[in-house]
Amino acid sequence: xxxxxxxxxxxxxxxxxxxxxxxxxxxxxxxxxxxxxxxxxxxxxxxxxxxxxxxxxxxxxxxxxxxxxxxxxxxxxxxxxxxxxxxxxxxxxxxxxxxxxxxxxxxxxxxxxxxxxxxxxxxxxxxxxxxxxxxxxxxxxxxxxxxxxxxxxxxxxxxxxxxxxxxxxxxxxxxxxxxxxxxxxxxxxxxxxxxxxxxxxxxxxxxxxxxxxxxxxxxxxxxxxxxxxxxxxxxxxxxxxxxxxxxxxxxxxxxxxxxxxxxxxxxxxxxxxxxxxxxxxxxxxxxxxxxxxxxxxxxxxxxxxxxxxxxxxxxxxxxxxxxxxxxxxxxxxxxxxxxxxxxxxxxxxxxxxxxxxxxxxxxxxxxxxxxxxxxxxxxxxxxxxxxxxxxxxxxxxxxxxxxxxxxxxxxxxxxxxxxxxxxxx
Numbered sequence: 001x002x003x004x005x006x007x008x009x010x011x012x013x014x015x016x017x018x019x020x021x022x023x024x025x026x027x028x029x030x031x032x033x034x035x036x037x038x039x040x041x042x043x044x045x046x047x048x049x050x051x052x053x054x055x056x057x058x059x060x061x062x063x064x065x066x067x068x069x070x071x072x073x074x075x076x077x078x079x080x081x082x083x084x085x086x087x088x089x090x091x092x093x094x095x096x097x098x099x100x101x102x103x104x105x106x107x108x109x110x111x112x113x114x115x116x117x118x119x120x121x122x123x124x125x126x127x128x129x130x131x132x133x134x135x136x137x138x139x140x141x142x143x144x145x146x147x148x149x150x151x152x153x154x155x156x157x158x159x160x161x162x163x164x165x166x167x168x169x170x171x172x173x174x175x176x177x178x179x180x181x182x183x184x185x186x187x188x189x190x191x192x193x194x195x196x197x198x199x200x201x202x203x204x205x206x207x208x209x210x211x212x213x214x215x216x217x218x219x220x221x222x223x224x225x226x227x228x229x230x231x232x233x234x235x236x237x238x239x240x241x242x243x244x245x246x247x248x249x250x251x252x253x254x255x256x257x258x259x260x261x262x263x264x265x266x267x268x269x270x271x272x273x274x275x276x277x278x279x280x281x282x283x284x285x286x287x288x289x290x291x292x293x294x295x296x297x298x299x300x301x302x303x304x305x306x307x308x309x310x311x312x313x314x315x316x317x318x319x320x321x322x323x324x325x326x327x328x329x330x331x332x333x334x335x336x337x338x339x340x341x342x343x344x345x346x347x348x349x350x351x352x353x354x355x356x357x358x359x360x361x362x363x364x365x366x367x368x369x370x371x372x373x374x375x376x377x378x379x380x381x382x383x384x385x386x387x388x389x390x391x392x393x394x395x396x397x398x399x400x401x402x403x404x405x406x407x408x409x410x411x412x413x414x415x416x417x418x419x420x421x422x423x424x425x
Contacts, residue, residue, distance in 0.1 A: 093115050095163060095164050096114075096164070096165045097114065097120065097167070098114075099113075099167060100117075100189065101173040103173060103175045104299075104303050105178060105180075106177060107148070109145050111142060112142045112143075118189070120142045123142070123161060125137040125144065127144055128156070129146065129155075130156075143190065150175070153175075155170035156172075157170040179299045179349060182303075183307040183356070183357050184303065184304060187308050190267075190268050190308070191259070191268050191269070192267045193270060202265065203262070203263070204330045204332075204333060206328040207327075207330075208369050208387070209406065212367060212389070213389035214390045216390045218404055219407050220408065220409070221251070221408070222419070222421050229252040230252055231419075232410065232417050232418060233256070234256055234418075235256070235257035235273065238417055239273075239415070242413075243281055243283060243286055243412065244284050245411045246286065246410060246412035247285055248411070249412060251410065253287045253289070253319070254281050254287075255288070256290050257291055257293065258271060258308075258309045259293075259309070260292065260294075261293065261305055262295065263329040263332070263334060266295060266301070266334055274312065278290075278316050288316070288320060289319065289320025290318065291364055292306075294324050294335065295334050295335040296349075299349035301346070302349035302350040302353070305324070306349070306353035309322055318359060321360040321362035321385075322354045322360065324347055324361075325365075326343065326365050326374070327364075328369075340372075341375070343374055344375045347382075348379065351363065360383055362384065362385055363382055363383070363384055363385065364385040364387065365387065367386060367388045370386070370395065380397065385401040386402050386403065388404070389404060401420055401421065402423075404419060404421065405418065
């Protein structure tokens, strides 16, 4: 056999050996790790144990044959390579930015997010709006708002930022001419927790009903008949709640605060007890609705607030409405000076957005607020929740629920609690 033929024979032999070896290895892996395991047909003599560890078990322990896909992380030399494609790909992904751009009415909200869809904060972002110039993110919250735009198509480009990879191409978006009362997608990016804000300055609920109260208010659950029911409304201010004891005390429903808009900055904030109260009420068999304390100054912000509530309640069952809580914020709130027309538009926008999402919408306010700060002839189609602290309300308009005290006491809650009567249909 000449040298050429010898080489060919050797190569063929090696190929056969490798093929057989691969078949054997694969057979061992499938027989060990599949749904049916290999079984020894001939038992060992009594008292004699099988010596050694099966090869597949040893492989599993040592991470051989590709069992541990993250094994490279345990190899110090892996990170010493001059060019590491895995690490480079991870770095590239971590630094890549995207834009989420939405429009409610003649405006743009541009959110700069990372690969996980989370807003990137504490950076000096700048975007260029084709034909309009550049806009920055002064509060560095990862959101750039541009108002006063004409309806039409626009192109948004994120300018280069040190340490990040920005989109290669501009993002096209259509600016709407009129408010579309539809929940905003990705509103969750704008919802803050109280860890992100100054809650003492931002969470300043009103006291309009308290100022109008007299000494006849009933501070216990009312005696009702027919389809009427008695309930409470709660927020973070009520602390830990024992929902079983609350139910056993006679409470038939609860309206839970979902959140509020900050009185100073206008941030959308989830009530820190919201999820806890919703889950606790459900576990205790107490039906719920929700409310949101508004500080919206226009229809666009009202749609934002409604969108935030819709996002927060999507995993819960509601048997009662979604309310906009429209009150003053101590005189210095960002929405305290609104005229009745604007405030009415805010309530309409909130309620229409809620209804378009498939929920029942309602409005909460005191008697004086309904009489002096809203045009109720445009709002009485919604579920009206009246706050008036006296034995019998003086309000002359139509309402379906009455908050008769903020100084109630109920087993299962420490301190005062708001109490209500629902007049069923």
